[in-house]
Each structure stands twice: as structure tokens, then as C-alpha cells.
Amino acid sequence: MKEMLTTNKLLSRLRDVEFARLMPLLQPVSLSAGERLSEAGQAARFIYFPESCVISCQANMEDGKSAEVGIIGFEGLADITALNGSRPAVHSLNVSIGGSALRVRKDDFERELRRSEGLQQSLLGYSAEYVTQLSQRSACAIFHQVEQRFAVWLLLLADRIKEAVIQITQERTADHLGVRRAGVTVVALHMQAAGAISYKRGNLRITNREMLEAMACECYGTLAVDRPHHTTYM
């Protein structure tokens, strides 16, 4: 029943009674790629449960540079760090891949969280997953090359949208990876020449998933959620 109402895993795995209490508070929203959901320095108003969209948690530096520190899809909620009372957010939330989500007012969600042990347990499990993601990606950014990180990031996106075609420009990719656009271009063209991807003006297609996984570093093994059984897209 719950699976028919939402594809968000965190919600669909709640007990029926907890889901039933939360459901009237959830508002379906359609999010567009590039949309900014919350700003660093401000308290979040909503908690988002992605369904088909992917949300990026981004660190923005004073000189205008930015980099993605966390990626959130159907497996989680954005942003778990907002559940800290009224303290302002450290990072901003941006939509990487447009699609559907359910959102709830933060105050309402925190009230439900206080009285629902099942919801607390569920969030505790997700917190552990999210911290694992953040810490692994920190190590990845230190030890691994841009091509490996780019390959991991594409696989993480593809696993969340369950498609081989990713609508993203190289300029936005650069913002996510924290590198210059020209750096993304040389890496993407090399991946394209190798046959792993094809790219044309904002449309990136994974043409050989097996090859892309081979280009990725070991971090993908730690970070993968719902990794598809097949390794090559048709």
C-alpha cells in the first residue's frame, strides 16, 4: 500500500501507523533541475523526501566555488542536518536532477519525530548511511582523480534515477565535483572516446555501464544504493 503512495524508501519502510500519521502532512512537489531549495545560513522550512528527483547538498565557498558534499535520492531525505532545532543550515540544497518529491514542513516533521519511535529508528539508520556517504566522499576527494570521481558521481545519479540518460550540463557537473568546467570537458571527452558515455549539450548517456564502473574508484562499492544487477544499458 505505502509503495503505491510513494517511491521514497524511507517513507515506504515506515510502519503503517506511522506512515498514516505522516501522510496528511506530505505535499507532492515537482522540482526542477538547478532549483535551490534552501540556502546556507538560513533555517530550513521544509524537509524533502525525493522520489524521482535527486537533491545535492552543496558547500559554497566565499570565493564563489562550490562542491557537492552529499547526494540524496529516493533512499533518503533532505536534509537530515536540518533536524537540529532552529540552527541555520551550513550547506545549501540544490536539485541536481528534476523530478518528484514529497515535502513536509520542518516543524510538523519534528513534532512527528518526537512521538514516533519507528520514525526515529528509521532516521537513525539513514543518518548512519548518510554519514558513511559523506566520509567516503571526503576520502575520495582527497585520494582519487577527477575521472574516477566523475564516474562514481554518474553511477550514483544513474542508480537514483534508474536511467542511463542524465540531463546535466558540464558547467553544473563542474559545480558538483568542485572542479573547473574545462576539467569536466577533458574528462568527459576522454570517457566518450573510450565508449563509456556519450554527451551532447546537457544530455549525458551512459553507453557502457561496465566500462564506467571500471573507470570509477573503489568508493562506488561503498556508496552504491540499489545498484542494478545488469551492468550494460540497452
Added chain:
Amino acid sequence: MGPSPSTALITPRICESLPVQYGKGQTRTPRPDKRLEGFVRICWEGVLMEESGQFPTILIVEDIDWIRSSMRKAVEREGFRVAEARSDAEAFEFAELQSIHLILTEEELPTFKTLMTRLREHPTFSSIPVVIVNPDAEDGTRLGEAYVLADYADISSFLSVLHG
């Protein structure tokens, strides 16, 4: 031993089948490129050169080492001779010493604006085309006075059009 244009003339057809030495001992066979009408390629003892006896040289201006190195590989794959500079100052030093057919750079280079201004105002170097590769750009896009191409593979046809 350097090439001698008088004895080095081999038809482009033969040139296409000969392996060419690039960079750090990498050898490959240049692929035929019918679009490159402005530069008749002549091969002699593994050296690629123009009909005039000058090497077609692309100067890469990029301050980040790994991006510059990746650009170099991409451009060398297209069969061009490559020189590197990390800033506008280094680019001008090189240009004073050797002729350049094209400058390849990127818009986020910290000295990009200075580079473009200095080139525009220079009596000799103002004619050197500056190219940025950005696959997101529409065909024919310009960034100020820089040309924007979708791929490094487009540099050959760009030069052939530019040189008529």
C-alpha cells in the same frame, strides 16, 4: 637531425600511413583528415610539418597542471604540435620565440581577461585565434573574441575554415 623540406616531400597519402612520434615517445598513425585543406601535411622521419616548413603549433594556456596535461593529450590525438603555458605572461614569452597557429585556453583561467586584452592590443599576435572547448555551447558561439568549439576534434576543421 632536423627535417629538410627539399628532401622531405612525401605525399599526404603516404603520410597518413606512417607512424608519427609525439611527446614522450608516444607513437601513433595520424588519421586521414580531408577537412584539413589549409594544412597539407607532410611526413618525414616521423615529424609532422606544414608545406611551408613550419610546424602547426597550438599553444595551451592553462594554469592547472592536470587539465593542461589532459588538453595536451586531446590535442595531440588530433595530430597537432603542442606547446604549454601557465599564464598570459608565459604565453607571450613563447609567442615571441615561435609562431603559433592557435591558442587553446579556458574561460576560468585566472588571467583569461588579461590574456585576451593583451592579444587584442598586440600588433602581431592579435591575429592568433583563441579557442575554448565547451560541448554545451551552440555552434558558432563566441566568448568575447574567443571562438567556442564543441570538441578538440573540431580544431582541424576550424583552422581550415579560418585559413580559407
